[in-house]
Amino acid sequence: MSETFNQPAQFTDLAPEHKLVLDEILNENKHKPGATMLVLTLVQERLGFVSLEMQQYLSQQLGIPLSHLYGVLTFYSSFRMHPLGRHKINICLGTACYVRGGPTVVEKFQQVLGVKVGETTPDNRFTLEICRCVGACSQAPVVMIDDDITGQINPQDVAKVLRKYA
Numbered sequence: 447m448s449e450t451f452n453q454p455a456q457f458t459d460l461a462p463e464h465k466l467v468l469d470e471i472l473n474e475n476k477h478k479p480g481a482t483m484l485v486l487t488l489v490q491e492r493l494g495f496v497s498l499e500m501q502q503y504l505s506q507q508l509g510i511p512l513s514h515l516y517g518v519l520t521f522y523s524s525f526r527m528h529p530l531g532r533h534k535i536n537i538c539l540g541t542a543c544y545v546r547g548g549p550t551v552v553e554k555f556q557q558v559l560g561v562k563v564g565e566t567t568p569d570n571r572f573t574l575e576i577c578r579c580v581g582a583c584s585q586a587p588v589v590m591i592d593d594d595i596t597g598q599i600n601p602q603d604v605a606k607v608l609r610k611y612a
């Protein structure tokens with residue numbers, strides 16, 4: 447075995463302030479029954495997301511495979527792996543919005559923002575998500591940004607709509 451292989455993993459990308467919170471949660475909970483779910487839930491509550499760097503650290507500290515943690519985080523929709531942006535964009539893909547062009551609207555938002563659904567823009571301004579019917583089917587396709595609903599959205603209007611939140 448090489449010397450490098452025997453060295454403990456380094457978590458250079460884990461922010462010190464996040465490590466402090468993780469250590470606090472781990473110290474109080476890692477020996478409790480159901481520790482994995484408990485620790486992930488508390489990290490989500492305290493920090494608002496569980497990043498890959500946090501997952502790597504938790505995996506080592508809890509002694510469970512990273513793939514197991516990832517499986518739990520992706521199974522439950524209450525967990526986030528990225529921080530929330532200042533504005534949350536929810537594109538409706540309920541039936542009415544879907545058949546009236548919702549998927550094209552999603553593609554256009556992804557293209558303009560340069561992120562995929564579930565991600566936050568690097569400047570932390572927008573988080574892009576999908577939702578089901580928001581009760582405005584007569585205006586389909588519908589996009590909700592924070593608490594504002596924009597109906598009959600045309601993919602060509604996406605950049606203009608986003609400028610309001612600049």
Ligand code: FES
Pocket residue numbers: 538539540541542543544578579580581582583584586588
């Ligand atoms: S399906 Fe989109 S608002 Fe109802």
